[in-house]
Amino acid sequence: MRRFVILGHKANTDGSFKLNDMAGGAGRLDILLRCINSAFFLSHGIRRDVEVYLILLGPPNPPVTIKLSGSEIRYLNPDERSTGSLIRNALLKMKDRDEISSSPGIYASRMGLEEVILSMKDTQIIYLHENGIEMEEMDFQAGKDLTFVLGDHMDLSEEEERILEKYGALKASLGPEILHADHCIVVSHNILDKKAKLK
């Protein structure tokens, strides 16, 4: 299982935005939508062994975590607008509740970063960061889940970095250029796909 946890530092938390304004009024939700695309899509299907956690930290009610489960998800298309509609729908259905499932494979809750990490069992946490070890050179334990954590357009805060450190996160880098979050996910998959083939 590969998991991607993306922190949306300004991302809207009640669904009160227009689908025409996801890069603006929704607090750069567009970045998170592209991360969903990168995490799940193969040319002829969906990566079923993937989970994505979007941790939304913008107004008015942070945090909200949207979990997308590849083994269950339906109605997922690659374009930003249709995925934005799924996420907005989850936020609108949540209202004042603490936890809901809005459509197959999509869950919303009030977890923040530390609770998300605590909800996972027996996983190696990888913090994608330009000063990390080259991921290609890293040896991952067979059979252990990998959980990648990355920020949106803003770096992780010191507090967020402390949480990752507390849970033994390894810093991994993906190459000489610093990439957008969704591109980091594509490259991570590709490196892991190649490693898996070698085994």
Added chain:
Amino acid sequence: MRRFVILGHKANTDGSFKLNDMAGGAGRLDILLRCINSAFFLSHGIRRDVEVYLILLGPPNPPVTIKLSGSEIRYLNPDERSTGSLIRNALLKMKDRDEISSSPGIYASRMGLEEVILSMKDTQIIYLHENGIEMEEMDFQAGKDLTFVLGDHMDLSEEEERILEKYGALKASLGPEILHADHCIVVSHNILDKKAKLK
């Protein structure tokens, strides 16, 4: 210089589509927009040494080629909707003309695949294809431009493949999984960035 030539087999050629319907009525323009994002964006800027050619082959007036030049382009944002607006604007401004520049770094013309290839000088053409040689293993001549050719959601036609063969294209593969076109561009950049760093 890295160039990416993407064939949009059904993509609209007169701008008569809605920005809310780019995955539908615009003939899967959404795929081509994500390719633009993948080709140009780094975390803190734009790859200036990149050119993208979108060859639009859908109704009503194919072919139309939109060229985007990284060294000149302005007003480019990462989200699909704003880039879709730039492309639609180019198509609408073109009308019955053969060649226009619609905004800085964006050019529209009536070229098809073979004319696009003939317009490039001294370039190695790479056809991204699952049955190619692993790109990581390929040696590229220093100082020569690389031009990557790939399809949208549809494979290249036999006629398109014949054109690539005629101009000496090498087939390159990116790993064990078959990826969406925009993800192929992200992985290609990453492999080339790493190769460039080693030199």
